[in-house]
Amino acid sequence: MPLNEFSLIERFFANHSQRNDLxxxxxxxxxxxxVPKDHQLVISSDTLVEGVHFLPNIPPRALGHKALAVNLSDLAAMGAEPRWATLSISLPSLDEQWLAEFSAGLFELAEFFNVALIGGDTTRGPLSITITIHGVIPKDKALLRSSAMPGDWLYVTGSIGGSNLALQSLLDEDFAHEYQQHFNKDQQQxxxxxxxxxxPRVLAGYGLRGVANAVIDISDGLYGDLRHILKASDCDAKLWLEKLPVVEGLEQFLGREQALKMALCGGEDYELCFTxxxxxxxxxxxxxxxxxxxxxxxxxxxxxxxxIELLEHGQAKAIELPISWDHFTTSA
Structure with a gap:
């Protein structure tokens, strides 16, 4: 029997993770x-559109993972515990193999963080995924962009630049050829x-409660996302370029200035920037x-x-940086 909307939901998205609070x-x-007593509800939503947020040939398992991960990253930046999610998906056709792989990637990550899929919608149309994530946090303990203070120290988790490096290798054959000559198979993977x-740095978000003043996840590039904190908190920042956790080998591959541009503005690192x-x-x-x-x-x-003042070993460093991504002012 061919799949319809309800059999699709039943087969690929219902009866997976369960929670006692569902x-x-x-x-x-x-x-x-x-919602537990003395907690507040934290909600975030992201839409991923084919050709805008992901390439048409992205593996469906990766797309399922990433669609949920970008939402979990928002909750991580708030210090919140993720609990429930809804999924609305627009599909150009019903491809059972694609749906099986997509749902596998989604639920693998959901089960790791004990997130229950509790509803959503399916419809026919261009490939688009919208996930709304719901979490909880003890009352008045949320980490905000607007709470940074003058004198705060600025931190970044993990490394930056690796995601955009991979993206450029997928988009540009000439770039990919040079990239493959420079990085070994393990690094490329x-x-x-x-x-x-x-x-998503959910566990780090828990640890930063009561320690950090302000937090944001790095989705559009460190330079642009840091400015959101600074503007919301009425602060400036000195950024020490020699201290940036640039992904290993990037500077040797692109040169110092181009490596810094990719690390600062490449985006989709989904690390945390915090003060x-x-x-x-x-x-x-x-x-x-x-x-x-x-x-x-x-x-x-x-x-x-x-x-933001860019400094290299205490000296001002002039780098012409591209603007952060904006869907209504930036060309794809």
Whole structure:
């Protein structure tokens, strides 16, 4: 029997992860969940559109993972615990093999973070995925962009630049040829995994509660995302370029300035950028020790209006940086 909308949902998306706080899941007009006492609900939503957010030939398992990961990254930046998600997907046709792989990637990550899929919608149309993630956080403990203070130290988790490096190798054959000559197979796979299977820093978000002042996830590039913190908090920042955790080998491949441009503006790293006051700096290592992610101090904040000063070993460094991605001002 050919698949219809309801059999599609039943076969690929219903009856997967369950939670004790899920009162009513997929199968009715709406889901019902229990929010724990003295907690607040945290909600984020992202839409991924073919040709805008992902290439047409992306492996469906990677797309399932990434669609959920970008939402989990938003909750990580708030310090929230992810619990439930809804999925709305527009499909040009019903491809059972594609759906099986897509749902496998989605649920593999959902089960790792104990996230239950509780509803959504399916429709026919250009390939587009919208996930809304719901989480909880103890009351008034959320990490905000607007809470940075002058004097805070600026940090970044993990490494930056690897995702965009992989993307450029997928987009440009000449770039890909040189890239493959410079990086070994393991490095190439690590970059591709960073792009296709980003790892949201949820555990790091937990550790930063009560330690960090302000947090944002790095989706559009460190330079642009940092400015969101600075503008919301009325701060400026000195960014120490020699301290940036640029992905290994990038500078040797592209040269110093081009490597910095990719690391600062490439985007889709899904690491965390955060600020920590002097009083909490000594406890940061312990706070993040169980998250399994490295962190690097890359600058310091001062009072201001959202400006970033680039410094190299204490000296001002002039680099012409591209603007951050904006769907309505940036050409694809």
């Amino acid at each position: 009162v009513l899941g997929i199968g009715d007009d709406a889901a019902i969940v229990e 690590a970059h591709l995994d960073k792009h296709y299977f980003p790892q 920590v006051p002097e009083a909490n700096k000594g406890s940061l290592d312990i706070a993040l020790s169980y998250s399994g992610v490295n962190h690097q101090c890359v600058g310091q904040l001062s009072r201001g209006d959202g400006q």
